[in-house]
Amino acid sequence: MTDLDPVIHAQARLRIVSALATLDVGESITFPRLQDLLAMTPGNLSTHVRKLEDAAYVVVTKAHQGRMPVTYLELTRLGRRAFEDYTDQLRKLLGGTS
Amino acid sequence: MRYKVGMNEHDDDRPLDPAAMLALLEDQQQDVQRKLARYVPAILLAWGVAWLFGFGALWAIEGAKPAFAIPLPVSVGIFVGLMVIAVIVSAVAGNRSQRGIRSSPAARFTGTVYGITGSAGFFAIFVFAAALDANGMDQQLMNIYYPSATGLFIGLMYIIAGAIWHAIPAIWMGAWIGLVALVAPFFGYPTNYLVFAVAGGGVFLIGALFMLAYSRGKRAAV
Numbered sequence: 307m308t309d310l311d312p313v314i315h316a317q318a319r320l321r322i323v324s325a326l327a328t329l330d331v332g333e334s335i336t337f338p339r340l341q342d343l344l345a346m347t348p349g350n351l352s353t354h355v356r357k358l359e360d361a362a363y364v365v366v367t368k369a370h371q372g373r374m375p376v377t378y379l380e381l382t383r384l385g386r387r388a389f390e391d392y393t394d395q396l397r398k399l400l401g402g403t404s
Numbered sequence: 405m406r407y408k409v410g411m412n413e414h415d416d417d418r419p420l421d422p423a424a425m426l427a428l429l430e431d432q433q434q435d436v437q438r439k440l441a442r443y444v445p446a447i448l449l450a451w452g453v454a455w456l457f458g459f460g461a462l463w464a465i466e467g468a469k470p471a472f473a474i475p476l477p478v479s480v481g482i483f484v485g486l487m488v489i490a491v492i493v494s495a496v497a498g499n500r501s502q503r504g505i506r507s508s509p510a511a512r513f514t515g516t517v518y519g520i521t522g523s524a525g526f527f528a529i530f531v532f533a534a535a536l537d538a539n540g541m542d543q544q545l546m547n548i549y550y551p552s553a554t555g556l557f558i559g560l561m562y563i564i565a566g567a568i569w570h571a572i573p574a575i576w577m578g579a580w581i582g583l584v585a586l587v588a589p590f591f592g593y594p595t596n597y598l599v600f601a602v603a604g605g606g607v608f609l610i611g612a613l614f615m616l617a618y619s620r621g622k623r624a625a626v
Contacts, residue, residue, distance in 0.1 A: 317420065333508050334506045335504055336505075343436050396426045397426065
């Protein structure tokens with residue numbers, strides 16, 4: 307049995323990755339909207355996003371809406387795959403067949 | 405959500421046991437989907453009211469005589485006004501629910517084609533009516549043609565939306581609206597408008613209640 311991915315296997319990061327995985331491939335979400343959906347503080351969210359970014363699971367892009375800078379977050383292909391593997395591993399650990 | 409914010413902000417870097425982590429994962433995904441669906445009840449409510457009272461007003465031009473009758477310009481005004489309000493509510497609520505979310509090029513393409521098909525379809529129904537009129541169709545028949553042609557088209561658009569965005573209730577609603585549009589003409593004018601008001605408006609109102617229960621967190625098979 308391989309160990310569970312430590313990047314995802316923490317409550318806050320699991321919540322972030324789970325939320326991002328509900329979006330379609332290629333869809334991204336702004337930092338404030340994600341924060342609103344997760345009900346996390348900005349500091350807490352950015353701390354964990356940075357760890358996910360370091361693992362290349364999340365890509366952060368900066369864009370402009372008029373003159374306002376907007377930060378978009380998106381699960382990378384690696385991140386989505388890691389999330390799927392993590393979910394499969396959890397289910398196997400719990401005796402599921404998936 | 406089992407996870408409450410602020411309660412364990414210092415613990416959230418730690419894992420729970422596997423069962424609790426799986427529950428957290430599933431709860432989180434359901435919670436996001438519910439929050440994204442939060443504005444759907446308002447849209448369905450607006451259309452339910454528009455159909456119930458809009459088609460109801462058209463029916464009341466002649467349908468309730470001699471008890472009462474709403475003058476034609478007034479009922480057409482009510483109908484158009486309620487439809488315009490429903491369009492505005494849909495646009496505003498749709499925007500609110502999608503705020504902060506940038507869709508993929510593929511999703512944008514699907515959305516654009518769907519949107520243009522909707523507008524083009526309504527325009528085509530109008531052009532077809534003009535063609536029927538040019539061929540001498542009885543004006544009374546317009547009261548049969550317009551609601552059923554648009555109803556069939558709306559029903560199909562709901563079914564296609566359900567297929568594209570995997571929303572099973574939208575498929576049922578679309579099928580029901582199409583059925584209403586097919587059955588209503590057999591009641592004849594003006595009763596056909598009453599069928600649209602009650603059976604058509606009713607399904608939007610039921611849908612609004614269903615989606616309200618869903619977005620409030622009651623488990624529903626969506």
